Amino acid sequence: MSRGKVVALVLTLALFVGMSFVLAGTDLGLGETIHSIPFMDGASGGLNHAVFETYGPVLLVLASLMFGAILGGVYLSKEDDLE
Secondary structure (H helix, E strand, O other), X not given: OOHHHHHHHHHHHHHHHHHHHHHHHOOOOOXXXXXXXXXXXXXXXOHHHHHHHHOHHHHHHHHHHHHHHHHHHHHXXXXXXXX
């Protein structure tokens, strides 16, 4: 196994562990009933508050995963040129 593959495996495992801790520590409110989407329901009850305050850590993890997927796609597309 090459050094690059070992580094990629370690980083993937670290990201998975970090994502697991964030998801385990976030109250997703799965037991609550949703009646409507509160888009403009005051300063602390709107959709923007729910997305950025309540689910902020989950949003950051998903953004990191998407960024890593983009970088991985660029790396894989350029891999043939490097060898």
